[in-house]
Amino acid sequence: MHEFQNKWLNLRESVDRNSRNKKILYLINKFYKNKKNIRIIDLGSGAGSNFRFLKSRLSNNQYWSFVDISHQSTNFFKKNIKFSSKIKKTNFKIVDVINNLDKITFNDYNLVTGSAFLDILPKKWFKNFHKLNIDTEIVYFALNYNGNFQFFPKHKDDKKILDIFNKDQKSDKGIGEVAVGPNCSKIINSLFKKTHKTYVLDSTWDVNKNFEFQIYFLNFCKDIIQKNKLNLDHWLEFRLKSIKEKNSRFILNNTDFLAIKK
Numbered sequence: 578m579h580e581f582q583n584k585w586l587n588l589r590e591s592v593d594r595n596s597r598n599k600k601i602l603y604l605i606n607k608f609y610k611n612k613k614n615i616r617i618i619d620l621g622s623g624a625g626s627n628f629r630f631l632k633s634r635l636s637n638n639q640y641w642s643f644v645d646i647s648h649q650s651t652n653f654f655k656k657n658i659k660f661s662s663k664i665k666k667t668n669f670k671i672v673d674v675i676n677n678l679d680k681i682t683f684n685d686y687n688l689v690t691g692s693a694f695l696d697i698l699p700k701k702w703f704k705n706f707h708k709l710n711i712d713t714e715i716v717y718f719a720l721n722y723n724g725n726f727q728f729f730p731k732h733k734d735d736k737k738i739l740d741i742f743n744k745d746q747k748s749d750k751g752i753g754e755v756a757v758g759p760n761c762s763k764i765i766n767s768l769f770k771k772t773h774k775t776y777v778l779d780s781t782w783d784v785n786k787n788f789e790f791q792i793y794f795l796n797f798c799k800d801i802i803q804k805n806k807l808n809l810d811h812w813l814e815f816r817l818k819s820i821k822e823k824n825s826r827f828i829l830n831n832t833d834f835l836a837i838k839k
């Protein structure tokens with residue numbers, strides 16, 4: 578995997594770990610407290626951060642299937658995967674879950690999960706996914722961006738950046754269709770609440786001291802500013818200066834989604 582991408586994933590993984598909503602784990606473990614083994618499928622598994630988070634926090638023996646479209650991320654994950662006594666079996670599948678969702682037999686799994694994945698999907702995917710998971714015991718999607726981030730100290734042009742960032746989030750992210758972006762938790766919740774008890778709980782990134790992470794995020798903003806041909810260099814300079822002076826805080830609002838079969 579590209580070094581830049583790998584570095585960002587590592588930085589993000591530690592922030593994600595601290596941000597995920599803890600009540601969700603409690604509810605999942607409570608639901609499965611009398612079950613010895615659970616079968617789990619991780620959609621958009623990437624380099625494996627959802628697995629690394631869940632494997633030690635779930636109380637049960639685990640049989641995992643990982644699904645992603647990317648050979649590169651999957652190979653990287655496979656090469657670096659670390660097992661523990663609770664991990665009984667793993668398998669990796671390369672599937673385009675946007676166009677071939679019905680290739681997955683969701684009835685084979687107790688827990689259907691994913692992280693940092695829902696917002697890149699097109700709207701039509703959600704209805705189809707719900708239809709295929711009406712009987713699934715638990716659906717858990719972590720770290721769904723909800724459309725708001727803030728840097729501190731504030732700057733008069735912050736809102737402009739947020740607006741173009743959100744517009745970009747809703748654009749085609751290389752999947753050939755427009756993504757739902759920040760509406761993803763709302764959309765999935767409105768479908769699953771008909772068949773499951775659902776929760777949309779806070780998993781905000783609050784990045785106070787991790788300045789390297791903030792620089793990476795600022796660079797994403799820079800790319801979007803350039804793509805939109807906007808003259809916001811003064812904003813970038815202001816942000817960079819605050820980060821370098823260790824006077825910067827970054828907050829990005831995510832939610833975690835959980836559905837438990839009624």
Ligand SMILES: C[S@@+](CC[C@H](N)C(=O)[O-])C[C@H]1O[C@@H](n2cnc3c(N)ncnc32)[C@H](O)[C@@H]1O
Binds near residue numbers: 620672675691
């Ligand atoms: C933002 S990454 C999240 C990866 C991982 N879950 C994490 O939390 O770090 C999104 C993942 O979705 C995968 N992906 C994108 N489109 C996909 C598709 N159509 N089918 C399956 N996976 C896809 C990407 O390859 C990538 O690994």
